[in-house]
Each structure stands twice: as C-alpha cells, then as structure tokens.
Amino acid sequence: MNIFKQFVMSLYSPKTIAMFRFQKIGKTIGYVFVMMLISFIFIGINIAVSITNAVNEFDNALKEDIPNFQFQNGELNSDISEPIIRQDGNQTIIFDTTGTITRDDLDQYSDAIAVLDDRLIVVTAGSADSFDYGMMRDVNFQKSDIVNFLNSANTLLPLIISVIILISYIFMTALKFIGITILALIGLIVKNIMKRKISYGQLWILSAYSVTLPTLFFAIIDALRITIPGQFFLYWAVAIFFLSQVIKFVPLPKPKETE
Secondary structure (H helix, E strand, O other): OOHHHHHHHOOOOHHHHHHHHHOOHHHHHHHHHHHHHHHHHHHHHHHHHHHHHHHHHHHHHHHHOOOOEEEEOOEEEEOOOOOEEEEEOOEEEEEEOOOOOOHHHHHHOOEEEEEEOOEEEEEEOOEEEEEEHHHHOOOOEEHHHHHHHHHHHHHHHHHHHHHHHHHHHHHHHHHHHHHHHHHHHHHHHHHHHOOOOOOHHHHHHHHHHHOHHHHHHHHHHHHOOOOOOOHHHHHHHHHHHHHHHHHHOOOOOOOOOOO
16 A cells, blocks of 8 residues: 555544554655655645745835834834834734833734844744844844845745745654654553553554544644644544554454463
C-alpha cells in the first residue's frame, strides 16, 4: 500500500492501521513527513495570506496614517499626542510612541501589528510575538527609510514567505515526532490493559498513523482560524482514543498449549 493510500485509510480505519505494525520504521518516518506536508498545505496558505496581508496593511498605514518618526538609541519618537489605531477587517495597525498602549491592551486583538516606543509586537491568531528595540541601539532611521525598504522588500516577499513556511514545517514536524514518541509510551499502558503483545517499535509505528486524523483536523481548524476550547487536550484525547481502537484490532496472543 502506498503512502497516500495509507494516509486516506488512517483517517477512518483503525483495523487497517493495525496491519501496518509489521512495516519498516523507515517507511513510517517517511509517512510522517508526507502527513505533515499534506497537513501543512492549509497552515502554509494561512501563513502566506497572513504575512502578505500584514505587510500590505502596514505599508498602507505607514504611508497614509503614520506621521514622520525617528528611531534613535533604541527608541522610537514622533510628534503624536495619542495612539493611532487603524482597523481594516480583522487586521489592526497600532502606532504609539506616547507609551499609552501596553502589551495587555493587545489581548483584545486577534491579528495586529503594534509599533510602540520601545518594541514591536505582532499578534497572529491571538498569539503575540514581541521584538525589543534594545538590541538596535546602534541603528538610526526615519520614516522615509522604512518606506523605501518596504518598496524593495515587496519583490522578495515570496522568497521570505517560502523560507518562513519551510522553517515552520521543519519545526512542526520535529514536534510531531516528539508527540508520536510520547503517544507510543502511552500505548505501552494501553496494550498492557488490553493484553496485546506489541513491541514499542510497533507501537511507535501505530502511533504515527493514529495521529493522522487529529493532525489534519486541527490543521484545517487553525487555517480557518477557528478556536476550540481545550484544543490541546482534545487533540490528545482523540489521538489516544484512536490508538486504543487500533490496538484493539491487534489479535490476542495465542494461549500456550499444555501437554
């Protein structure tokens, strides 16, 4: 059975997955990379759209709404007396050199770019990443320099997005391998309860296929920006349940014959 057919069968057939326990570990490792690649199509599209929209919105806001500013000695300065907040759809652009806006104020936004006096904060799907200007004390620039840079960077945006997606794919695939390993350890308990004779290596293989459904499901959910309460615990509940169903289809060991 080829990898793509295995992928489809792993979405709904624990009985079929149980038969994969005898295959070589190398094929299973290859399957994990393919599974993550398929799942990452949805995440990659979301990343590309989010970055493109954020850059375009920031470019427009910078040219139209944000006044002249200067960056010196790790601080951003301008002549504004109150924060400038621009809302366009789900994307929010905030420019504040007055110190009024704080990190906690950004919790109300799902997607935002906040240019503050001492740091840059990017909020994506409710998750915030912060960049402190303190590491740029030797850098000086003004608004016109940023505008010229963005005009040049737009031509490299597809390459930048591709690199970000590739790095994200590698990172998330590495996390998936760790998750599969943990699930296989949990499988040791399940197989003992069910009295099945399965080695840890076979459990690792079965775990790799058992996470297909929750991995694809939550990849689509994240791409659609749908928030499910307790998503982390729900993922593990589904993965453990699916693995237990797979183990159930492993035949019980034959009783020893008595002389």
